[in-house]
Amino acid sequence: MSKTAILEIDGNKYEFPVIVGSENEVAIDIEKLRAATGAITLDPGYKNSGSCQSEITFLDGEEGILRYRGYAIEDLAEKANFLEVSYLVIFGELPTAAQLAQFEKDIHKYTLVNEEMKNIIDGFPKTAHPMGVLSSLTSALTAFNPKVVNVENEKEMYEAVCKTMGKFLVLATWTYRKSSGFPLNYYDNTKGYVENFMRLMFELPTGPYKINPVVVNALDKLFILHADHEQNCSTSTVRMVGSSHAGLFASISAGVSALWGPLHGGANQAVLEMLEEIQKDGGDADKFLAKAKDKNDPFRLMGFGHRVYKNFDPRAKIIKKAADEVLAELGVNDPILNIAKKLEESALQDEYFKSRNLYPNVDFYSGIIYRALGIPTDMFTVLFAIGRLPGWIAQWKEMRVNKEPIGRPRQVYVGAPLRPFKPMNER
Ligand code: SDX
Numbered sequence: 001m002s003k004t005a006i007l008e009i010d011g012n013k014y015e016f017p018v019i020v021g022s023e024n025e026v027a028i029d030i031e032k033l034r035a036a037t038g039a040i041t042l043d044p045g046y047k048n049s050g051s052c053q054s055e056i057t058f059l060d061g062e063e064g065i066l067r068y069r070g071y072a073i074e075d076l077a078e079k080a081n082f083l084e085v086s087y088l089v090i091f092g093e094l095p096t097a098a099q100l101a102q103f104e105k106d107i108h109k110y111t112l113v114n115e116e117m118k119n120i121i122d123g124f125p126k127t128a129h130p131m132g133v134l135s136s137l138t139s140a141l142t143a144f145n146p147k148v149v150n151v152e153n154e155k156e157m158y159e160a161v162c163k164t165m166g167k168f169l170v171l172a173t174w175t176y177r178k179s180s181g182f183p184l185n186y187y188d189n190t191k192g193y194v195e196n197f198m199r200l201m202f203e204l205p206t207g208p209y210k211i212n213p214v215v216v217n218a219l220d221k222l223f224i225l226h227a228d229h230e231q232n233c234s235t236s237t238v239r240m241v242g243s244s245h246a247g248l249f250a251s252i253s254a255g256v257s258a259l260w261g262p263l264h265g266g267a268n269q270a271v272l273e274m275l276e277e278i279q280k281d282g283g284d285a286d287k288f289l290a291k292a293k294d295k296n297d298p299f300r301l302m303g304f305g306h307r308v309y310k311n312f313d314p315r316a317k318i319i320k321k322a323a324d325e326v327l328a329e330l331g332v333n334d335p336i337l338n339i340a341k342k343l344e345e346s347a348l349q350d351e352y353f354k355s356r357n358l359y360p361n362v363d364f365y366s367g368i369i370y371r372a373l374g375i376p377t378d379m380f381t382v383l384f385a386i387g388r389l390p391g392w393i394a395q396w397k398e399m400r401v402n403k404e405p406i407g408r409p410r411q412v413y414v415g416a417p418l419r420p421f422k423p424m425n426e427r
């Protein structure tokens with residue numbers, strides 16, 4: 001691979017360095033492009049532009065590969081637990097048993113949320129979407145933890161990580177408890193992280209809550225599969241906001257808002273709503289495939305397609321297998337799962353989807369498992385956020401520790417040229 005790229009503009013040749021990553025990804029370093037040529041690049045949606053060099057996650061969209069810190073997602077989903085993977089994603093190495101136990105113990109220091117946060121959540125109507133409430137509550141954490149994190153100080157950074165992991169989970173479940181009119185629960189430091197999620201969501205003062213290990217295992221695996229995904233929309237948002245040196249809570253709050261969109265993390269809710277619509281409409285998957293292919297119809301096949309994966313999303317394969325296992329273990333026979341499989345089968349054979357390399361993504365099957373676990377549909381994207389939290393933290397930390405510059409893209413102006421001011425009576 002040549003070490004430089006040559007660009008010719010108006011007969012002038014310019015040379016730019018070529019960077020090759022540890023998995024042989026090739027990038028042209030254009031840091032000096034505008035100074036040297038006066039030109040900028042234009043790349044809507046950044047489909048061809050790298051924003052950073054990162055050691056956290058490697059994706060190969062053509063081969064359908066996903067690795068966190070070099071470990072294959074298939075191994076991590078099968079052999080590790082969510083806190084173990086969170087530690088790996090954030091600190092770069094799989095923890096020893098002692099490090100993992102200490103990490104969980106240090107998270108426990110921060111699982112009690114300031115009681116005054118309840119005044120904020122009480123200000124929301126019950127009908128508020130949980131993602132909007134979660135974004136607001138996460139940002140409000142800054143009000144109760146105003147101290148700016150010195151990212152150069154490892155101890156301060158570690159504490160901020162543990163505080164975020166501890167409080168975000170509680171706040172995420174409070175969004176559901178609020179909309180259901182149930183009292184807000186407290187984290188129980190004698191129980192596991194994912195067990196606590198189920199307790200915080202569903203335990204009622206009227207009696208003990210029975211933890212189902214099948215449900216906890218399935219959720220633990222789902223959280224692992226969502227933990228990071230390199231520079232996706234919400235992670236890029238967290239990096240962008242953090243690049244102005246805004247705090248970790250404010251940056252994550254922005255990431256929650258970006259994830260909410262139905263083209264991104266909101267797709268898992270949109271998939272379930274789409275499958276229920278197909279079911280209500282008589283279960284004719286082909287009719288909806290035709291709508292998805294019709295350029296005049298804004299309908300898209302939710303849970304299909306991906307900016308990077310032009311092959312099967314490896315997470316979708318794992319979740320599809322888990323969906324069969326979890327529903328069987330729970331004795332759930334959900335016709336929606338059969339509609340999803342029929343839709344997938346038809347789409348994978350359809351020229352429109354094949355020619356555009358459109359495959360099921362992480363959101364296509366996750367909602368079916370969440371529904372079988374008793375999670376309400378409008379909480380699906382909140383679960384995506386809980387899984388993605390370690391990735392957001394890791395990427396924010398890497399960006400700050402590497403002292404990356406404030407994000408500030410350029411543009412090509414195509415508006416009106418200079419013109420004289422027009423007095424009101426001449427408009
Ligand atoms: C996530 O980036 C990440 O890593 C995200 C994520 C993560 O872990 O963070 O993986 C999580 O967000 C997964 C994606 C969830 N979103 C959905 O399932 C929504 C449905 N998918 C699409 O909206 C779309 O596929 C995107 C947004 C995911 C990707 O869009 P791109 O890369 O911008 O692709 P595109 O819009 O340029 O589409 C290329 C072609 C177009 O047709 P032509 O103009 O070439 O004729 O494919 C078509 C699109 O119309 N197309 C679809 C389609 N997705 C793309 N047609 C019908 N149904 C779809 N789902």
